Amino acid sequence: MEYAQLSDTLSISRIVQGLWRVTDWNYSDMQLLKFVEEVLSLGIDSFDQADIYGNYESEKKFGEALKLKPSLREEIKIISKCGIKLLSDKFPERKAKHYDYSYEHIVKSAETSLKNMRTDRLDLLLLHRPSPFFNAEEVARAFEFLKKGGKVLHFGVSNFKPSQFEVLQSYLSDSLVTNQVEISPFCLEHFENGNIDFFQKHKIKPMAWSPLGGGNIFNTKDEGIISCLEVLNRIGEELNCSVDQVVYAWLVKHPVGICPVIGTGKIERVKSAAKSLEIDLNLEQWFQIYEAGLGEELP
Amino acid sequence: MEYAQLSDTLSISRIVQGLWRVTDWNYSDMQLLKFVEEVLSLGIDSFDQADIYGNYESEKKFGEALKLKPSLREEIKIISKCGIKLLSDKFPERKAKHYDYSYEHIVKSAETSLKNMRTDRLDLLLLHRPSPFFNAEEVARAFEFLKKGGKVLHFGVSNFKPSQFEVLQSYLSDSLVTNQVEISPFCLEHFENGNIDFFQKHKIKPMAWSPLGGGNIFNTKDEGIISCLEVLNRIGEELNCSVDQVVYAWLVKHPVGICPVIGTGKIERVKSAAKSLEIDLNLEQWFQIYEAGLGEELP
Amino acid sequence: MEYAQLSDTLSISRIVQGLWRVTDWNYSDMQLLKFVEEVLSLGIDSFDQADIYGNYESEKKFGEALKLKPSLREEIKIISKCGIKLLSDKFPERKAKHYDYSYEHIVKSAETSLKNMRTDRLDLLLLHRPSPFFNAEEVARAFEFLKKGGKVLHFGVSNFKPSQFEVLQSYLSDSLVTNQVEISPFCLEHFENGNIDFFQKHKIKPMAWSPLGGGNIFNTKDEGIISCLEVLNRIGEELNCSVDQVVYAWLVKHPVGICPVIGTGKIERVKSAAKSLEIDLNLEQWFQIYEAGLGEELP
Numbered sequence: 001m002e003y004a005q006l007s008d009t010l011s012i013s014r015i016v017q018g019l020w021r022v023t024d025w026n027y028s029d030m031q032l033l034k035f036v037e038e039v040l041s042l043g044i045d046s047f048d049q050a051d052i053y054g055n056y057e058s059e060k061k062f063g064e065a066l067k068l069k070p071s072l073r074e075e076i077k078i079i080s081k082c083g084i085k086l087l088s089d090k091f092p093e094r095k096a097k098h099y100d101y102s103y104e105h106i107v108k109s110a111e112t113s114l115k116n117m118r119t120d121r122l123d124l125l126l127l128h129r130p131s132p133f134f135n136a137e138e139v140a141r142a143f144e145f146l147k148k149g150g151k152v153l154h155f156g157v158s159n160f161k162p163s164q165f166e167v168l169q170s171y172l173s174d175s176l177v178t179n180q181v182e183i184s185p186f187c188l189e190h191f192e193n194g195n196i197d198f199f200q201k202h203k204i205k206p207m208a209w210s211p212l213g214g215g216n217i218f219n220t221k222d223e224g225i226i227s228c229l230e231v232l233n234r235i236g237e238e239l240n241c242s243v244d245q246v247v248y249a250w251l252v253k254h255p256v257g258i259c260p261v262i263g264t265g266k267i268e269r270v271k272s273a274a275k276s277l278e279i280d281l282n283l284e285q286w287f288q289i290y291e292a293g294l295g296e297e298l299p
Numbered sequence: 300m301e302y303a304q305l306s307d308t309l310s311i312s313r314i315v316q317g318l319w320r321v322t323d324w325n326y327s328d329m330q331l332l333k334f335v336e337e338v339l340s341l342g343i344d345s346f347d348q349a350d351i352y353g354n355y356e357s358e359k360k361f362g363e364a365l366k367l368k369p370s371l372r373e374e375i376k377i378i379s380k381c382g383i384k385l386l387s388d389k390f391p392e393r394k395a396k397h398y399d400y401s402y403e404h405i406v407k408s409a410e411t412s413l414k415n416m417r418t419d420r421l422d423l424l425l426l427h428r429p430s431p432f433f434n435a436e437e438v439a440r441a442f443e444f445l446k447k448g449g450k451v452l453h454f455g456v457s458n459f460k461p462s463q464f465e466v467l468q469s470y471l472s473d474s475l476v477t478n479q480v481e482i483s484p485f486c487l488e489h490f491e492n493g494n495i496d497f498f499q500k501h502k503i504k505p506m507a508w509s510p511l512g513g514g515n516i517f518n519t520k521d522e523g524i525i526s527c528l529e530v531l532n533r534i535g536e537e538l539n540c541s542v543d544q545v546v547y548a549w550l551v552k553h554p555v556g557i558c559p560v561i562g563t564g565k566i567e568r569v570k571s572a573a574k575s576l577e578i579d580l581n582l583e584q585w586f587q588i589y590e591a592g593l594g595e596e597l598p
Numbered sequence: 599m600e601y602a603q604l605s606d607t608l609s610i611s612r613i614v615q616g617l618w619r620v621t622d623w624n625y626s627d628m629q630l631l632k633f634v635e636e637v638l639s640l641g642i643d644s645f646d647q648a649d650i651y652g653n654y655e656s657e658k659k660f661g662e663a664l665k666l667k668p669s670l671r672e673e674i675k676i677i678s679k680c681g682i683k684l685l686s687d688k689f690p691e692r693k694a695k696h697y698d699y700s701y702e703h704i705v706k707s708a709e710t711s712l713k714n715m716r717t718d719r720l721d722l723l724l725l726h727r728p729s730p731f732f733n734a735e736e737v738a739r740a741f742e743f744l745k746k747g748g749k750v751l752h753f754g755v756s757n758f759k760p761s762q763f764e765v766l767q768s769y770l771s772d773s774l775v776t777n778q779v780e781i782s783p784f785c786l787e788h789f790e791n792g793n794i795d796f797f798q799k800h801k802i803k804p805m806a807w808s809p810l811g812g813g814n815i816f817n818t819k820d821e822g823i824i825s826c827l828e829v830l831n832r833i834g835e836e837l838n839c840s841v842d843q844v845v846y847a848w849l850v851k852h853p854v855g856i857c858p859v860i861g862t863g864k865i866e867r868v869k870s871a872a873k874s875l876e877i878d879l880n881l882e883q884w885f886q887i888y889e890a891g892l893g894e895e896l897p
Contacts, residue, residue: 097597098586129598132490132589133582135554136499159598162761163461163493167500191730194761200734201765255733283731287696290730298695299727299757396896397885428897431789431888432881434853435798458897462760462792466799 001043002252002277004205004259006177010123010154012046012077014252015273016207018261019047022061023054025265032065033072038267040075042274048180048207048261049117050081050128051109056090059116067118077123081158081180082109084128099131106142110152125152126180130164140171147174156180158209162198179206183258185228185247185293186213196256205257212247212263224295231292235285241276244269248276250289300342301551301576303504303558305476309422309453311345311376313551314572315506317560318346321360322353324564331364332371337566339374341573347479347506347560348416349380349427350408355389358415366417377416380427380457380479381408398430405441409451424451425479429463439470446473455479457508461497478505482557484527484546484592485512495555504556511546511562523594530591534584540575543568547575549588599641600850600875602803602857604775608721608752610644610675612850613871614805616859617645620659621652623863630663631670636865638673640872646778646805646859647715648679648726649707654688657714665716675721679756679778680707682726697729704740708750723750724778728762738769745772754778756807760796777804781856783826783845783891784811794854803855810845810861822893829890833883839874842867846874848887 002014017039027035036047049059059080066072085091085100110125125146127139146152155172157165158180169176179199181190187210190196199206217225232243239246251258262273291298301313316338326334335346348358358379365371384390384399409424424445426438445451454471456464457479468475478498480489486509489495498505516524531542538545550557561572590597600612615637625633634645647657657678664670680703685695708723723744725737744750753770755763756778767774777797779788785808788794797804815823830841837844849856860871889896 094583096583096587096590098583099597100582102582132487132495133553133585134499138554161493163496163500167496170500188730194759196730197761197765200732201761201768254731255736283698283700284692284694284696286731288694291694298697393882395882395886395889397882398896399881401881431786431794432852432884433798437853460792462795462799466795469799 001045001274004257006124006156006205007154007175010077010177012079012124012207012259013044014259014277015044015248015270016046016048016079016259016261017044017270018209018263019049019058019062020053020263021265022058027065027265029061029064029068032061033068035265035267036065036072036076037069039270040072042271044270044274045075046077046079046123046259048079049113050084051113052081052084052086052128055086055088059113063117063119070118073119078117078119079124079126080110080113080117080122081126081128082106082113083131099129099133101127101131101134101139103138103142103145106139107145110146114151121150122152124154124156124177126156126158126178127160127168129159130157130161134164134167136168136171139168143172143174162194165198176204178204178259180209180261181206182210183208183251184211184213185232185250185289186217186225188290188293191290199256205259207259207261208251209261210263211251211260212244228289228292228295231288235281235289238285239279239281241279242272245272245276245279246281246289248273249279249281250286252277253281253286300344300573303556305423305455305504306453306474309376309476311378311423311506311558312343313558313576314343314547314569315345315347315378315558315560316343316569317508317562318348318357318361319352319562320564321357326364326564328360328363328367331360332367334564334566335364335371335375336368338569339371341570343569343573344374345376345378345422345558347378348412349383349425350412351380351383351385351427354385354387358412362416362418369417372418376422377418378423378425379409379412379416379421380425381405381412382427382430398428398432400426400430400433400438402437402441402444405438406444409445413450420449421451423453423455423476425455425457425477426459426467428458429456429460433463433466435467435470438467442471442473461493464497475503477503477558479508479560480505481509482507482550483510483512484531484549484588485516485524487589487592490589498555504558506558506560507550508560509562510550510559511543527588527591527594530587534580534588537584538578538580540578541571544571544575544578545580545588547572548578548580549585551576552580552585599643599872602855604722604754604803605752605773608675608775610677610722610805610857611642612857612875613642613846613868614644614646614677614857614859615642615868616807616861617647617656617660618651618861619863620656625663625863627659627662627666630659631666633863633865634663634670634674635667637868638670640869642868642872643673644675644677644721644857646677647711648682649711650679650682650684650726653684653686657711661715661717668716671717676715676717677722677724678708678711678715678720679724679726680704680711681729697727697731699725699729699732699737701736701740701743704737705743708744712749719748720750722752722754722775724754724756724776725758725766727757728755728759732762732765734766734769737766741770741772760792763796774802776802776857778807778859779804780808781806781849782809782811783830783848783887784815784823786888786891789888797854803857806849806856806858808861809849809858810842826887826890826893829886833879833887836883837877837879839877840870843870843874843877844879844887846871847877847879848884850875851879851884
């Protein structure tokens with residue numbers, strides 16, 4: 001496994017294990033512990049969560065598994081997110097989904113994540129989405145409180161554009177260490193909106209969510225996706241590997257240092273993802289995939 | 300009334316009285332003076348003009364009213380704009396509407412504004428619109444001349460995007476103190492184009508023109524506007540206030556410190572606007588309005 | 599002829615002679631030499647090439663002409679480009695058009711340009727297009743190698759957006775001296791995407807390719823182009839000059855210092871272009887052309 005140094009004090013595995021759907025996997029706590037240990041044995045030491053995943057249950061599920069072997073905490077990096085307030089039976093008083101980046105909510109959300117996952121610290125806390133109602137000064141105060149208390153070691157964002165990243169960064173003394181955005185051959189928007197340039201300029205290594213396009217690419221009728229899959233298939237044959245692996249290799253090869261977040265709960269597919277780091281895509285193949293995703297020829 | 304500190308030496312009232320349509324109000328000079336005094340008694344001390352308003356007549360009309368009580372000048376802030384050259388019977392030699400940010404035009408326009416409004420200074424002069432033909436160095440020279448002569452105390456822009464703001468700022472020693480842009484639930488573009496982020500990063504408080512969407516929102520057939528109005532109506536009922544007041548409260552609540560420019564000449568509606576500052580919209584209501592204006596769900 | 603100072607050590611003529619289609623002109627080497635000398639006698643001393651022009655043959659053709667009078671090299675500036683890898687019978691091993699900004703390719707491409715054009719140095723080397731797969735650090739190393747060896751004296755880019763320019767610049771010690779982009783009344787995108795602002799802020803003088811909209815504007819059925827041509831024709835009549843000249847004058851009048859790259863191989867048209875610098879378009883005419891190109895009224 002390769003590792004990405006996000007800051008002087010934080011490295012994560014190039015492949016990150018996502019836990020978005022952990023409550024859908026129907027694992028017992030012991031089965032989940034086993035899965036986590038197997039993932040870790042592949043060198044994948046970084047686990048991605050959010051307060052809201054699984055209708056606010058994913059962190060708890062993960063915490064129950066970790067509780068069975070507390071020493072595991074020292075071997076892994078835990079990433080979580082905050083800021084979205086979902087409509088949920090857990091919060092019957094809510095009237096509308098919204099974002100909340102108040103001091104109170106950020107602190108409370110992070111503290112709940114700690115309690116849920118039975119840990120005293122998050123290695124990385126991300127703001128889940130940019131908000132039209134955002135007070136960077138207030139966010140900075142919340143970050144400072146969480147950092148000073150040792151509750152959160154590093155901070156980042158998710159789905160931010162450069163101008164949104166810059167406003168928050170300008171209020172912080174520490175550097176935001178990453179931006180977790182959707183990147184895949186099926187989602188190239190961050191190549192267009194300046195984010196990839198921004199990452200390279202500021203030496204920020206992004207995490208990529210939905211690296212396989214959300215998983216529903218295989219039963220689509222979208223012609224663009226179908227013809228993109230044809231290219232991925234062909235290149236998979238050239239390289240003697242699966243389409244998943246081609247996509248991971250495509251992401252990992254990019255010079256900015258993309259770290260894909262994989263969503264599977266099947267250990268065989270995790271192993272396959274880990275192996276994709278060894279695949280040597282050439283530059284022409286990289287561009288063939290980019291062009292297939294773009295749906296038009298390069299100028 | 301609350302006040303917004305735009306710079307160390309300039310504060311304006313959070314609600315700004317626009318004079319765009321002053322010539323349509325059919326006020327005698329004395330009636331207009333009376334209106335201005337009543338507005339001022341509400342704490343609204345800032346008046347927004349432009350050289351071109353009312354086919355170049357609005358500043359003169361305002362000047363005639365001020366002439367009746369010259370001491371009023373010391374109690375108010377006068378904002379005007381320059382840079383657009385309209386086709387007008389006043390300028391029969393013009394062949395096409397265009398923008399002119401030459402040294403000569405900026406200086407002449409500001410000096411004409413002073414003469415029209417019978418004052419020796421503008422508190423704030425804004426460039427009315429960004430121009431594809433823009434020489435920042437020349438604009439900077441005009442600003443310097445006007446500043447040194449005490450004719451204009453502060454400078455800003457209107458309808459500029461971040462890159463346009465930055466180029467001008469880079470040629471100036473003083474900071475541009477505001478950007479007057481269209482913001483309303485019916486016009487969210489500055490949440491999308493990076494301006495709101497830019498304002499927060501640089502601690503620039505924007506002014507908002509057409510805060511009610513231009514006023515013709517009430518007799519529209521546009522479904523997006525109609526369903527947005529439904530949400531505003533419902534929240535108005537929840538808060539026991541008018542739709543106008545909901546919108547002003549929505550603008551004023553935003554952390555960047557938006558100052559709405561109201562266009563009405565009816566003192567009752569001005570009073571209603573002033574009272575909106577006391578309305579305490581909650582975060583969910585703020586987002587419900589944002590989402591209604593957006594016309595789609597938040598991600 | 600006017601000259602544009604792109605850096606302390608590089609000036610180019612405001613009109614640049616493009617050699618994109620030199621292999622289509624059916625000139626003998628001696629005829630091409632004659633053409634170059636006539637162009638030079640007009641004060642146009644800058645010649646624009648790219649590795650790929652004419653299916654990799656344009657540089658060679660130009661080199662054959664220069665070979666007939668080696669002393670000419672000291673009187674001209676040679677601009678070339680690299681980074682695109684075309685599908686071509688010259689490179690049968692290629693499977694897909696792509697971009698290559700590896701150290702090896704940049705160095706090899708520049709060295710091939712030198713050999714083709716029988717010179718020991720390029721005055722200016724441009725990266726031909728921004729690439730989604732771009733390693734600025736690697737590009738910087740290639741530039742440093744070429745600069746130290748005296749093989750390339752100055753560097754720039756082509757078709758880059760501000761964020762792309764910034765990432766590369768942040769890895770370089772020397773300033774990029776220009777960005778060659780498409781600008782014409784038929785292509786106003788760089789007025790919209792922040793590039794024109796960026797050029798002015800950083801005092802970068804852009805080169806404009808396809809200043810006449812690619813040359814096929816005269817036999818189009820596109821209504822927007824036709825009505826834009828009507829405006830250009832009318833202004834040409836007002837100024838007693840050709841449409842070409844109106845367009846060149848429109849470009850050259852802009853405050854950022856645009857240098858049009860002309861594509862013609864006919865000396866009469868080159869003379870006509872050179873003369874366009876003397877045409878004094880007024881501001882209303884400039885805006886009439888801009889608005890005609892925009893296809894809608896200014897706000």
